Amino acid sequence: MSQGRSIRLFLVDGTPNGLLTAEIMNWTGHVLTGPRSKLAELVQRPECARTGVYFLVGPDPDDSLRTRVYVGESDDVAQRLKQHNRPEEQGGKDFWERVCLVTSKDQNLTKAHAKYLESKLIGIVASAGRCVLGNGTAHDYGNLPESDRADMAFFLEQIRTVLPVLGFDFLRELARPSTVSAPSPAAPVSRSPLFTLEVPRYRITAQGQEIDGEFFVLKGSKARADWVGTERGYRGLFRQLVAEDVLVAESPEHLVFSDDYAFSSPSAAAAVVCGRAANGRTSWLVDGTGQTYAAWQDQQLTSLDPVAEAE
Template structure:
């Protein structure tokens, strides 16, 4: 069972769209984030004068469905952000809309620590493949004593916990259903039963599974060979999966998933499989029982309500 964590969030200017700080109990790290429109206020913060690592985040200009990220480090983050705020032709970066700065509350983060963290964050972002990296070439920096590397491993673990809470998903590990579960994992991912979606007329059959809140279509599943729905909806996602090689030509008249792929919802998954808009809550059924996804979810809720009622009776 995973252990709970307490994260302290502070709205610097009292608004949800302004500057925000985040801290985790018993962690020396400190996170400062804000929109590019608040850059003038952000660079005046004391954190921007410390050694730290930062991420610039925004939509990818070539694919609006993807996030573009630049990861850097500096002894003077404020000056680096001023440089990044320039136009592209003057050495700046146009794509980013938000910045996330990670420093240390005790100010014991050195230049060597920051360079090591930067290289590790770039490597993790590359492996998770949740974003398009703007960094030119990945580099490896290991010039740290063994004890410092151990400290930075814990520091990285906390970064990967707090950033998704702030809406930065590019470091979050993708727990694919087909991936082996590590024996040393802090918490095994929660799996649903496998679901089945079939379109007999086009001989399409796909399997899906929910893992830690994400709905995966499993490797080897089929999808319609062309999008037949409206121009809106998930047509852009369908085309993107073909371009990225997630959907490839199969042996028959359909496309095949070359790997497990996580969708934002069962309906998004059903739409890509069917090549048109589809209600995933009724299209996906539990394999072997025929129970719809919606009915399965209701069953989970009813089980919780029953357990709560039984516990209340025991107390009374």
């Protein structure tokens, strides 16, 4: 069983859309995040005068359905953020809407540490595949003593723990069903039974599975060749998956998933498979039993021990 931990969040100006700081007990790191509209206030914070790594986050200009992330480092983050705030033609970056800065409370994070972290973070963002990486060619900076690399490995682990809590998922690796092996005690994985969705009229069969709260449609599943639903809903997502070759043509009637793909909900997955709006809670059936996703989920609740629940 994995061990819980506490994260301390502080709303700097008392509002949920303003500046926010985050800390983990027994970690020297400190996280500061806020919207670009609060940049003038953010750069005046003492953290911005320290050495650290930062993330610029916003919609991808080429695909508004995806997020673009730029990873940077500096020993004077405030100055670097001012440069990024300039127009694109003046060397700045236009896409970002939020910034997240990670520094050290004990101020022992050096320029070399920051460059090492930046190098590792760029690689993690690229391999996770949850966003468009705004950096150019990543450099591999490994010029640190062995003891420092061990310290930075722990520091990096804490960054990957706290950022998703703040709504930044781009460092979180996808636990794809096809790559998840037997559960590890150190890193337990929550997985559902297999689900099947069939559209007999169009000879479509797809399989799905929920892994750590994300609903995946499995590689090899079939989907309708065209979107036939309304212009709203998941039409944009359907077209995006076709453009990115997640859905590839198999026949005039079918597309096939070239890899496992994580959806935000069973209904989003069902809509893409069916090519129209669909209720995923009733469309997906537990493989072999015919139980709906909704009934399976309800069963998880009713099977709880009432005595344990009362305690």
